[in-house]
Amino acid sequence: MKTTMRGLVKESAGPGGFVLHTDLPIPEIGEDEVLLQVRCTAFCGTDLHIWEWDEWSRRRVKAPFIPGHETVGVIVAAGEKVTDRRVGQRVSCETHIPCGECWFCKNGMPHICKNVKLFGVTQDGAFAEYAKIRADCTFPIDDDISDEAACMFEPMGAGVHGVEAADVAGKTVLVSGCGPIGLTAVSACRVFGAKTVIACDLFDEKLAIAREMGADVTFNSGKCDLPEEVRKLTGGVGADAAIDITGAEKAINNSLKSVRAAGRLVCVGLPSEKVTMDLTEDLIYREVSMTGVSGRRIWGTWESFAKVMKSPWYKLEHVLGGRFRLEEIDEAVRQIRSGVPGKMILYP
Numbered sequence: 001m002k003t004t005m006r007g008l009v010k011e012s013a014g015p016g017g018f019v020l021h022t023d024l025p026i027p028e029i030g031e032d033e034v035l036l037q038v039r040c041t042a043f044c045g046t047d048l049h050i051w052e053w054d055e056w057s058r059r060r061v062k063a064p065f066i067p068g069h070e071t072v073g074v075i076v077a078a079g080e081k082v083t084d085r086r087v088g089q090r091v092s093c094e095t096h097i098p099c100g101e102c103w104f105c106k107n108g109m110p111h112i113c114k115n116v117k118l119f120g121v122t123q124d125g126a127f128a129e130y131a132k133i134r135a136d137c138t139f140p141i142d143d144d145i146s147d148e149a150a151c152m153f154e155p156m157g158a159g160v161h162g163v164e165a166a167d168v169a170g171k172t173v174l175v176s177g178c179g180p181i182g183l184t185a186v187s188a189c190r191v192f193g194a195k196t197v198i199a200c201d202l203f204d205e206k207l208a209i210a211r212e213m214g215a216d217v218t219f220n221s222g223k224c225d226l227p228e229e230v231r232k233l234t235g236g237v238g239a240d241a242a243i244d245i246t247g248a249e250k251a252i253n254n255s256l257k258s259v260r261a262a263g264r265l266v267c268v269g270l271p272s273e274k275v276t277m278d279l280t281e282d283l284i285y286r287e288v289s290m291t292g293v294s295g296r297r298i299w300g301t302w303e304s305f306a307k308v309m310k311s312p313w314y315k316l317e318h319v320l321g322g323r324f325r326l327e328e329i330d331e332a333v334r335q336i337r338s339g340v341p342g343k344m345i346l347y348p
Contacts, residue, residue, distance in 0.1 A: 002026070006348060007128025008326055010063045015053045018067060018127065020327050027124065027132035031081040034135045036073030036091070041126045042151040043332055043344040044070050045179075045247075045270065050121070051333060054272040061121060068127030068346070069095045069120030072141060072150035082135040091138035092153045093126070094302075095119045096295050111295045127326065129348040139302055145309075148345055149316055152184070153305055155343070156319070157296035159185035159245060160305045162268040165293050166241040169193035172234055176221070176255045177245035177269060178206035180319045180343045183213050184305075185243055185268075187313035190214035198239060200226055200254075203339050214313040227257035238263060247271040253282070261286040268293055319343055 005026050008018035029035045047067050050057045075089045085091070097117040098110035105113050119125055119133055141150045159181040166173060173194045175185045178201035189197045199215035201207050207218035219229050230239050238260030244252050247269025256265050256277065265288060277283070283290060296302060308314050321342025324332045332344040 005129035006326060007066050008068070008329060010050055010061070010065055010067055013053065013058070013061075013063050015051075017051055017333065018329055020329070024066070024128065026130045029077055029079050029132045031079040032134055032136070033079045033132050034075045034082060034085055034091075034138060035077040036071070036093075036126070036131050036133065037076045038071055038073040038126050038129060038131055038348050039090075039147040040072060040151055040345050040347050041068045042070035042155060043068075043329075043336065043346060044155055046121065048333070048336065049270065049272065052272075055274075056270060056272060060118075066124040066126075066128050066131075067120050068125040068131075069093065069118070070151050070154045070343075071120075071126035071131065072147050073126070073131065075138075076130075078135065085135045085138060085140075090141045090150070092141055092150045093119055093131075093133050094137045094139065094296070094298055095121070095154055096298065097123075097134055097137050098298070110298050127329075127346060127348075139299065146316075148320055149309065151345065152180075152309070152316070152319060152343070153302055154296070155181055156184040156308075157301045157305050158268055158293065159243075160188045160308055161293045161296050161301045162243045162245070162266045163188040163192055164297075164301065164304065165291050166243050166264055166266045168241060170195050171240035172196040172198065174198045174200065174230060174239040174242040174255060174258050175210075175215070175245065176200050176242065176251045178203070178210045179245065179341070180321075181268070182245040183210060183319060184308065184314065185245060186210050186215050187213045187311060188304075188308045190313045191308050191311045196233075198230060198233065203341070206339075206341050209318045209341060213315055213318060221251065221254060226254045230258040234260070240264070241266065243268060245269045249273075249275045253277060256282045256288065256290070259288055261288070264289040264291065266291045266293060320345065323347065
């Protein structure tokens with residue numbers, strides 16, 4: 001086996017892209033880790049945060065390191081204490097690497113572990129030919145699931161987690177943001193029994209796709225008063241629940257105002273900056289519940305997404321965007337910024 005690999009590196013703190021290196025050392029695994037030969041890795045909004053070096057990145061990330069975490073690969077080596085994974089097995093990876101010892105881990109909430117490490121964020125990730133990760137943070141992939149679909153378990157799980165937190169069965173639900181995760185949330189609302197699914201975005205082409213993936217009604221939130229339109233649609237009451245995928249301040253506030261009194265707002269997207277809200281008028285006086293979700297429940301949400309993926313509402317071709325080699329990363333980011341729909345996939 002060779003000793004060096006190709007990979008993208010965030011070389012220094014500050015705004016700027018990822019640089020291709022051709023002679024990175026292949027990671028050496030510990031006794032509880034596996035080494036993956038990466039098949040492909042999707043570009044995430046978190047990767048864009050790191051690229052642009054916003055406030056979120058400045059608080060969490062230390063350069064240089066290899067980003068990338070929405071991945072699938074084949075195990076080519078396993079540490080001596082790894083007993084439930086094997087060489088040759090194809091797996092996807094959970095980004096949250098819990099400590100297993102804190103109160104949250106011991107009470108069934110490892111996804112919000114107090115001491116969590118983040119694959120591809122606080123430690124090297126998968127924008128490379130090889131990546132290492134703790135074996136218990138890998139999820140075996142069935143043979144009938146493509147590599148590209150397997151990449152979706154991690155990112156789309158966040159949207160599914162948001163739908164589960166919104167408790168959508170029998171309800172009118174607003175999904176804000178129709179990128180890949182938002183589109184998956186739309187389909188998940190259908191799968192988990194929502195009565196009416198409303199989707200909003202700034203791009204009409206994304207709204208058209210949302211209708212194909214289960215949305216009953218769509219609104220271009222840049223061309224209308226979204227809370228007013230939602231109230232009109234619901235007899236003046238508002239949506240029972242809203243799920244924000246965008247992390248944008250205006251979208252979050254529009255979602256909050258669109259929810260009925262005693263409804264629920266679930267925040268999935270990560271804001272790049274602090275968000276200002278009128279908690280008195282929009283939340284407290286109306287007794288709205290506001291919930292944040294972080295990643296996925298390990299491994300419950302992964303199993304839930306498998307159900308969504310196999311449903312007639314979920315259409316993988318609408319979730320996937322362009323396909324790129326590592327050296328084409330600048331073009332992938334250009335397409336993301338220009339609003340091209342779908343997840344951009346990188347192949348090492």
